[in-house]
Amino acid sequence: MRGWMTAAAAALALAVSACSQPGAETDAAASTELRIYNWSDYIDPALLTDFTKETGIKVTYDTFDSNEVLETKVLQGGTGYDIVVPSNRNLPRYIQAGAIQPLDKAKLPGLDKLAPDLMAKLGRFDPDGKFAVPYMQGTIGIGYNEDAVKKRLPGVTIDSWAILFEPANLAKLKDCGVYFLDASEDMFAMALVYLGKDPNSTNPADYAAATDLMLKARPYVRKFHSSEYVDALANGDICAAVGYSGDVLQAKARAEEAKNGVKVAYAVPKEGSEIWFDVFTIPKDAPHPDAAHKFIAFMLRPDIIARASNFTQYANANTAATPLVDEAIRTDPNIYPSSQLSQRLFVSTTRDQALLRDVNRQWTKVLTGR
Amino acid sequence: MRRRGLAALLPILWLAIFFAFPFLLVARLSLSDSALAMPPYTPQIDWGQGLAGLSAFLAALDGETYARLAQDRLYLDAWLSSLRIAGTAAALLLLVGYPIAYGMARCPSRVRQVLVMAVILPFWTSFLIRIYAWIAILKPAGLLNAALGAVGLPRIDILNTEAAVLLGLVYAYLPFMVLPLYAVLDRQDDSLIEAAEDLGCTSMQAFWRVTFPLSLPGAAAGALLCFIPMAGEFVIPDLLGGSETLMLGRVIWTEFFANRDWPAASAVAIVLLATLVIPILLWERQQAKVLR
Numbered sequence: 001m002r003g004w005m006t007a008a009a010a011a012l013a014l015a016v017s018a019c020s021q022p023g024a025e026t027d028a029a030a031s032t033e034l035r036i037y038n039w040s041d042y043i044d045p046a047l048l049t050d051f052t053k054e055t056g057i058k059v060t061y062d063t064f065d066s067n068e069v070l071e072t073k074v075l076q077g078g079t080g081y082d083i084v085v086p087s088n089r090n091l092p093r094y095i096q097a098g099a100i101q102p103l104d105k106a107k108l109p110g111l112d113k114l115a116p117d118l119m120a121k122l123g124r125f126d127p128d129g130k131f132a133v134p135y136m137q138g139t140i141g142i143g144y145n146e147d148a149v150k151k152r153l154p155g156v157t158i159d160s161w162a163i164l165f166e167p168a169n170l171a172k173l174k175d176c177g178v179y180f181l182d183a184s185e186d187m188f189a190m191a192l193v194y195l196g197k198d199p200n201s202t203n204p205a206d207y208a209a210a211t212d213l214m215l216k217a218r219p220y221v222r223k224f225h226s227s228e229y230v231d232a233l234a235n236g237d238i239c240a241a242v243g244y245s246g247d248v249l250q251a252k253a254r255a256e257e258a259k260n261g262v263k264v265a266y267a268v269p270k271e272g273s274e275i276w277f278d279v280f281t282i283p284k285d286a287p288h289p290d291a292a293h294k295f296i297a298f299m300l301r302p303d304i305i306a307r308a309s310n311f312t313q314y315a316n317a318n319t320a321a322t323p324l325v326d327e328a329i330r331t332d333p334n335i336y337p338s339s340q341l342s343q344r345l346f347v348s349t350t351r352d353q354a355l356l357r358d359v360n361r362q363w364t365k366v367l368t369g370r
Numbered sequence: 371m372r373r374r375g376l377a378a379l380l381p382i383l384w385l386a387i388f389f390a391f392p393f394l395l396v397a398r399l400s401l402s403d404s405a406l407a408m409p410p411y412t413p414q415i416d417w418g419q420g421l422a423g424l425s426a427f428l429a430a431l432d433g434e435t436y437a438r439l440a441q442d443r444l445y446l447d448a449w450l451s452s453l454r455i456a457g458t459a460a461a462l463l464l465l466v467g468y469p470i471a472y473g474m475a476r477c478p479s480r481v482r483q484v485l486v487m488a489v490i491l492p493f494w495t496s497f498l499i500r501i502y503a504w505i506a507i508l509k510p511a512g513l514l515n516a517a518l519g520a521v522g523l524p525r526i527d528i529l530n531t532e533a534a535v536l537l538g539l540v541y542a543y544l545p546f547m548v549l550p551l552y553a554v555l556d557r558q559d560d561s562l563i564e565a566a567e568d569l570g571c572t573s574m575q576a577f578w579r580v581t582f583p584l585s586l587p588g589a590a591a592g593a594l595l596c597f598i599p600m601a602g603e604f605v606i607p608d609l610l611g612g613s614e615t616l617m618l619g620r621v622i623w624t625e626f627f628a629n630r631d632w633p634a635a636s637a638v639a640i641v642l643l644a645t646l647v648i649p650i651l652l653w654e655r656q657q658a659k660v661l662r
Contacts, residue, residue, distance in 0.1 A: 072627050097406050097410065237511060370616060
């Protein structure tokens, strides 16, 4: 019933928002307000205060924890946000639906400092960077408790997806706990790359094979969840998880801070993994587009984005910022991948509606066994 | 008479604005097709064309989404398992709630007021926080296992299982079971019991022959009040349940967010409403007639 109520409430909100025209900004030059909707735990709060000090623009900052929730809100319109931060794979859907507006590049000095090779990867989603400016990028890999895994898999190097997809390995890790992401497209991409298939395959047979692989792994998985593994790894509650690079590194930092003796490590498997980007975009009906441009320009400054990376433990695409990032972060190959590792990283493409439905249906089968 | 008509207008308006209108919107969505646009479904009504726009809109609606639901067993399985979980929880609630309500009703009136307050008290804390607290209690290295370990008992690992979902449901909905039961039991005339005992009943017999049958309307009200929202519950199974806990709330979430398929989410919601709420309303009307 709650689900139904939510759906009904969303429908009602939709009707109401359809009635009210998004008002044009009355005084564009003098916007004093900015509303940002970004991922949770994803910015150094001091950066927001500094932005307000410098520009006089008051920032309202809200967070979400899934691309699905973000997209559903933004495509409905009338969110009141000036900046939203989707991932690259979802970007073409926003563009096609007309949910975000083209950027005014004249207001964004500093675009030239973005790494050309990364921008080329992003160009598959947003040709010529018309709509989006990258914020952070990261990979998907294996986050694990070093001691607990070493005890159960002695002498095994954690460098392959086989650790988390092969029942023989999983059986040994089951007692201390394995988490998978509850993110269908990410998990299928990893399973496909482990099976030696194209992670962006459109062939149903490939997905059937991946489903089969994950169904065999499923009995050994304690939970499918996209954020709980951070605390679980840090507390030593689990011994391995499929996770996002920065999240696993945050778990590592938390464990070190708590001095609980848990050593968290991260590995990008040799079969390959996904590199993803979270990007700044401005919704079509943003009330303060001018302030939004000012904020993106602020985040394009090397000293600023370097501070952002120091906080999030994710890499940024700004080449001028790299030398300014903490040495421990910029020399960590898990954060700033070596050129050798970069070759194993792919970007995942946007699936069309029919394929997406099919993939999600198979994911439900993996989750529930039905 | 006029005044009574006006008074009736308020609840009708309330129903129209907060039930009928959203229901129509959801029904319309369930007959639409999903699209990559803002908002993400078609058709839209083109008011500029007046009636022609409206009829074009109506012509574009279809039941294709419902046909899709019928083809995949997942939806039926989710429906059945939602009913099973909500039914089990409602039965447990009766078992737990009845003694509480009965005990409360038998207390002196000053104590009773305190006890009613105590039942309502948990509402002063956010629902979400109370459910999160259960995670802290039930997790493998949580409070429960620490306590069990301290007295030398074996560990219990039920977080992320259906047992944890049932526990969460019983915990969260208990006040909705206790209060209607208490209301009925509290109103019962004590002289009825005295009469039964005068006529030779033991106090046990008096309870089963007098108190219990008379409290059944309260039990039915409590069970319904809990059963309907529990069948569509999303938060509790999401936080306490494992991935194999299949419930309709989760199915609607997946359709709405992961598949970006608003029509399918709406169709599931409509089916849940039609198969659950309508029979229950009819049954209630039947009961009301019987009572009269």
